[in-house]
Amino acid sequence: MKINYLKNFIVLSLFFTFGCSNTKYLPKGELLYTGGSVKVEDSILKKKERKNLEAELEALLRPRPNKQFLGLRPKLWIYNVAGVPKKNKGIRNWLRTKVGEAPVFYSKVDLDYNSAVLRNVIENRGYFKVKVSADSTAKDKRATAEYTVFTKRQYKIKSVTFPDDSSAIAKEIAKTSRRSLLKVGKPYDLDVIKSERDRIDSRLKEKGYYYFNPDYILAQVDSTKGDYEVSIKLKIKDETPAKAKIAYTINDIVVYPNFSILKDSVVYKKENVVKYKDFTIIDSTNTFRPRVFDRALYFKKGDFYNRTHHNLSLNRFVNLGTFNFVKNEFKESDSVKNALDAYYYLTLLPKKFIRVEVLGKTNSASYTGSEVNVNWNNRNLLRGAELFTVSIFGGADFQISGQNKGNNIYKVGGEASLTWPRLITPFNFQGSSEFVPKTKATLGYEYQNRINLYALNSFKGSFGYIWKENIRKEHQLDILEVNYVSPNNVTPYYKQEALSDPSLSKVLEKQLIFGPTYSYTYTNTMQKRKKNTFYFNGELDLAGNITGLVTGANAKKMDTIKIFNVPFSQYVKIKTDFRHYLKLGKESQLASRLVLGAGIAYGNSTSLPSIKQFVVGGTNSIRAFRARSIGPGTYKDRDTTTTFLPDQSGDLKLEFSTEYRAKLFSIVRGALFIDAGNIWLLNADPNKPGAEISKDFLKEIAVGAGAGLRFDLSFLVLRTDLAFPLRIPYLPQGQRWVIDDINFGSGSWRKDNLVLNIAIGYPF
Numbered sequence: 003m004k005i006n007y008l009k010n011f012i013v014l015s016l017f018f019t020f021g022c023s024n025t026k027y028l029p030k031g032e033l034l035y036t037g038g039s040v041k042v043e044d045s046i047l048k049k050k051e052r053k054n055l056e057a058e059l060e061a062l063l064r065p066r067p068n069k070q071f072l073g074l075r076p077k078l079w080i081y082n083v084a085g086v087p088k089k090n091k092g093i094r095n096w097l098r099t100k101v102g103e104a105p106v107f108y109s110k111v112d113l114d115y116n117s118a119v120l121r122n123v124i125e126n127r128g129y130f131k132v133k134v135s136a137d138s139t140a141k142d143k144r145a146t147a148e149y150t151v152f153t154k155r156q157y158k159i160k161s162v163t164f165p166d167d168s169s170a171i172a173k174e175i176a177k178t179s180r181r182s183l184l185k186v187g188k189p190y191d192l193d194v195i196k197s198e199r200d201r202i203d204s205r206l207k208e209k210g211y212y213y214f215n216p217d218y219i220l221a222q223v224d225s226t227k228g229d230y231e232v233s234i235k236l237k238i239k240d241e242t243p244a245k246a247k248i249a250y251t252i253n254d255i256v257v258y259p260n261f262s263i264l265k266d267s268v269v270y271k272k273e274n275v276v277k278y279k280d281f282t283i284i285d286s287t288n289t290f291r292p293r294v295f296d297r298a299l300y301f302k303k304g305d306f307y308n309r310t311h312h313n314l315s316l317n318r319f320v321n322l323g324t325f326n327f328v329k330n331e332f333k334e335s336d337s338v339k340n341a342l343d344a345y346y347y348l349t350l351l352p353k354k355f356i357r358v359e360v361l362g363k364t365n366s367a368s369y370t371g372s373e374v375n376v377n378w379n380n381r382n383l384l385r386g387a388e389l390f391t392v393s394i395f396g397g398a399d400f401q402i403s404g405q406n407k408g409n410n411i412y413k414v415g416g417e418a419s420l421t422w423p424r425l426i427t428p429f430n431f432q433g434s435s436e437f438v439p440k441t442k443a444t445l446g447y448e449y450q451n452r453i454n455l456y457a458l459n460s461f462k463g464s465f466g467y468i469w470k471e472n473i474r475k476e477h478q479l480d481i482l483e484v485n486y487v488s489p490n491n492v493t494p495y496y497k498q499e500a501l502s503d504p505s506l507s508k509v510l511e512k513q514l515i516f517g518p519t520y521s522y523t524y525t526n527t528m529q530k531r532k533k534n535t536f537y538f539n540g541e542l543d544l545a546g547n548i549t550g551l552v553t554g555a556n557a558k559k560m561d562t563i564k565i566f567n568v569p570f571s572q573y574v575k576i577k578t579d580f581r582h583y584l585k586l587g588k589e590s591q592l593a594s595r596l597v598l599g600a601g602i603a604y605g606n607s608t609s610l611p612s613i614k615q616f617v618v619g620g621t622n623s624i625r626a627f628r629a630r631s632i633g634p635g636t637y638k639d640r641d642t643t644t645t646f647l648p649d650q651s652g653d654l655k656l657e658f659s660t661e662y663r664a665k666l667f668s669i670v671r672g673a674l675f676i677d678a679g680n681i682w683l684l685n686a687d688p689n690k691p692g693a694e695i696s697k698d699f700l701k702e703i704a705v706g707a708g709a710g711l712r713f714d715l716s717f718l719v720l721r722t723d724l725a726f727p728l729r730i731p732y733l734p735q736g737q738r739w740v741i742d743d744i745n746f747g748s749g750s751w752r753k754d755n756l757v758l759n760i761a762i763g764y765p766f
Contacts, residue, residue: 024075024105025143027082033108033140037067038147040120046155059151062123063116067106077103108145113138120151128157128190128232130225157190160231165238171211171247172238178205190232195221198236210249210306212332212342218242245334252301253341255281260289261347263327289350291385297424298322298438299346307332307342317436319348322387322423326351354380361397370760371411373397389421409455415448425467439469456509457491466519473528478521485515486568487613504689508612514568515611517545527583537581543601543614546572550605557608571611575601577655581766589665595766599655602684615651616681618704621761623657624677626706626725628757633681635702636692638732652681654695656703659766663712671712675723678705680731692732701738705729708757712764723759 025034040059042052068078081102087095113136121134133152138145162184165172183198199216206214222235238247276283278292280303298318300311312330319328327349335341359375375395383390399411422441448460466480489510500506525537549555550572555563562569577599584592601610609615620629634652657679666672680703682695692702708725729738745751 024078024082028105028107028143033143033145035065035067035106035108035111036144036146038063038111038116038149040149040151042151042153044153047153059120059123059149062119063147063149064119065106065110068103075103077101078105081105108138108140111138111145111147113147113149116147117149120149124151124153126192129153130157155230157225157230157232159184159186159188159190159234160228161186161233163233163235165236169247170249171206171214174206174209174211174249175202175236175238178202184234190223195234202236204309207307207309210251210308211246212250212307213243213246213248215246218246248340250307250334251338251341252303252305252307252344253335253338254343255299255301255303255346256343257281257283257295257299257346257348259283259285259295259348259350260287261329261349263329263347263349289382289385290387294322294387294423301344314436315346318438319346321436321438323389324351324381324387325349351381353382354378370762371397371399383420387423389419389423391417391419391421393417393419410453411450412453413448413450415446415460417444417446419444425469427467435469435471437470437472439467441465441467451491455493455496456489458509459488459490461486474524474526476523478519478523480519482516483519485513485613487513512568513571513611513613514565515545515571515614516549517543517547519543533585535583535585537579537583539579541575541577543573543575543577545575545614546570546606547574553606555606557606562606570606571603571614572605572607573601573603573610573614575599575610575614579766587664591663592660593663593764593766594660595658597655597657597679601653603653610653612651615653616655617651618655618657618679618681621721621723621759622765624659624679624704624706625675625708625723625759625765626677626727626755626757627704632704632731633702634683634690634693635680635695635699636732637690650681652693653684654682656680656699661765666711669714671714673710673712673723674708675710675725676705676707676728677725678703678729680704701735702731703729704731710759719763721759721761721763721765723761723765725757725759726755 028034038060040056040063042056042059044052047055068075081098081104084094084098084102087098089095117134117136121132124132124134131154135150135152136147137150138147162179162182164176164179164182166176178201181201183194183201188194196216199219199221202219203214203216218239220237220239222237224233224235225231227233274284274286276285276292279296280301281295281299283290283292283295298315300308300314300318305311316328316330319325325348327347329347329349331345331347332342333345335343355378357375357377357379359373359377361373361375373395374397375393377391377393380388380390382388394416396414397412399413420443423438424441425439426441443465444463446462448462449457450460451457462483462485464480464483466478466483468476468478470476489512492510496506497510500510520542521539523537523539525535526532527535527537529535546555549565549570550563553563555572564570577597579595579597581593581595584594586592599616601614601616603610617630618624619627619632623629624632630650633650637650639650657677659675659677661673661675663671663673680699682699682702683690683693684695686694705728706725707728708723710721710723712722713720726744728741730740731738733740743751744755
């Protein structure tokens with residue numbers, strides 16, 4: 003009861019502090035405008051439709067009142083108490099101009115103007131002869147505005163007529179009628195008519211009508227015939243210019259690949275002109291091979307002008323990555339009737355450059371660290387817009403808390419890659435996307451030193467393709483990916499521990515992994531206005547399959563087959579990552595993720611390589627558990643004396659997370675989350691009882707929950723998550739749910755259960 007009294011006291015105190023105090027600062031004769039409301043009087047509309055319409059109309063009212071929070075106006079209060087600053091700097095000026103918000107006076111409200119706006123919008127929706135009344139209410143130095151909209155029945159479309167004369171353009175417009183946005187029986191809506199004009203214009207632009215535009219289409223609306231119905235007749239305006247009615251073809255195509263935007267005109271010598279297929283290249287320095295432009299340009303001489311090909315060509319030039327500025331111009335041809343000459347002016351980026359990157363990062367093993375990358379780049383190595391990159395990097399990872407505390411990781415390495423802006427294949431594949439398909443070859447080396455444990459030499463190489471169907475869909479196929487890992491400098495301590503725990507000896511084995519990999523990514527998360535957005539990534543990893551088939555490798559019946567005295571790995575691995583984002587409000591969303599993974603070793607391998615196995619727990623996984631502290635199955639590493647991560651990895655993975663995210667204030671965002679999942683082995687391991695997958699695998703799911711803060715610093719997001727377990731899979735049956743044990747007031751419970759994760763970036 004005392005708590006309820008306290009809550010009421012706090013609410014009343016805030017109300018009087020932020021509410022009443024705001025009005026005492028008002029100038030004499032002024033009222034504080036606290037908002038407007040719209041009521042739609044319509045007996046036909048359903049209640050939900052009427053409410054939606056009222057909300058839409060209220061958003062049009064101007065001015066907007068001062069922002070509220072829980073019915074209060076703290077920003078207005080800050081503005082008032084800050085007072086008039088004496089200087090244009092300092093804390094008072096900052097509070098008043100940056101944090102605070104000036105009062106919105108009722109004297110600024112124009113009832114007639116708002117009424118006219120409402121009337122215009124509602125009539126554009128087909129509610130003709132609408133009436134709008136406006137009134138206001140004033141009390142305690144506050145004023146509100148109330149608008150009432152009286153509507154009649156909404157007009158519907160009775161018929162739609164397209165141009166029917168014999169001209170070529172009229173015939174093209176008539177062909178588009180099947181896809182018309184104007185449907186008989188649908189409500190009349192001016193916005194839909196405008197969209198229909200844009201649709202017709204877009205269609206004509208695909209058919210060569212370069213000079214046409216939507217304003218040349220007139221929609222004649224007749225509401226005199228029919229019962230609350232309109233007839234719409236589309237026609238081409240009489241004053242439409244003659245050239246807007248003509249379909250143009252492409253004549254000459256001229257490319258200036260070394261153009262300077264500082265020059266007013268283009269000056270060139272005859273010896274700088276190169277003719278290649280259907281286009282002309284004018285370049286005094288012979289910067290590129292001509293085929294670079296052949297792949298980028300979609301236009302061919304004699305083609306009808308096409309807006310899609312127009313935009314695709316521009317986007318491909320931009321996506322080559324070698325041009326800083328791309329300009330396109332079409333001019334009527336002097337030599338061919340009803341034809342356009344196309345000109346492309348391309349301004350180069352610097353050919354060579356160095357980029358230095360300083361990165362902050364975290365991983366699922368609860369390591370936090372930094373890395374420095376120095377990259378040297380050549381954007382046009384072989385005159386084919388190839389990107390050649392040489393990178394040297396070094397970094398360190400630290401575990402602030404957990405089993406690996408003190409066993410820091412230091413690494414250094416380098417990588418060289420060459421990317422061609424085409425697919426190097428026996429087949430002539432160009433694609434129809436605005437994104438240039440690419441072929442990429444990579445060679446790299448990394449030396450990693452795990453203090454007090456061991457060091458690893460890692461060599462990698464790959465050759466494959468990257469192509470995007472569109473902005474949402476991307477494919478990456480590595481025809482060959484090779485990884486070779488060799489350990490050295492293994493400490494006596496680690497060797498001794500490996501004798502008692504055979505699973506630790508996996509790290510001491512040389513590994514040779516080679517084979518193709520494929521990845522597909524789909525995302526529409528860039529569409530910020532959509533309520534539901536998705537991200538999907540699927541990966542397929544095939545290692546040593548053909549080699550194992552040819553050699554007849556079978557590690558279960560014979561010795562493993564070696565290449566360069568190293569057994570090669572043979573397996574199939576699949577992983578999917580699906581994410582869904584539900585927009586709840588302007589600054590809030592519900593984010594969910596489902597991860598499924600499976601790896602099957604066979605032939606020359608009896609288990610997946612350690613670097614390819616699945617793990618759970620940590621900052622980007624199930625945050626209530628440390629990295630590698632869960633699974634597989636109900637198995638638990640009971641050795642609490644070890645100072646390095648146990649080998650709790652598996653062949654199968656199931657993980658689910660859901661997180662409510664909302665902006666709290668300024669750069670601070672909050673989150674509430676639940677994580678669940680586990681890993682399992684496909685086959686029983688006598689050293690890991692309970693690790694094998696079974697029909698009761700759902701009873702072995704780990705569950706955790708927590709809350710966190712995210713600090714959006716624009717250049718990075720710093721994340722802190724505090725989590726605790728709800729279900730522990732390695733406890734005995736019937737005791738795995740530990741919700742009843744939660745006791746935030748207990749120091750021992752907090753020590754054993756609360757896990758603080760500090761990370762950079764969102765978990766997903």
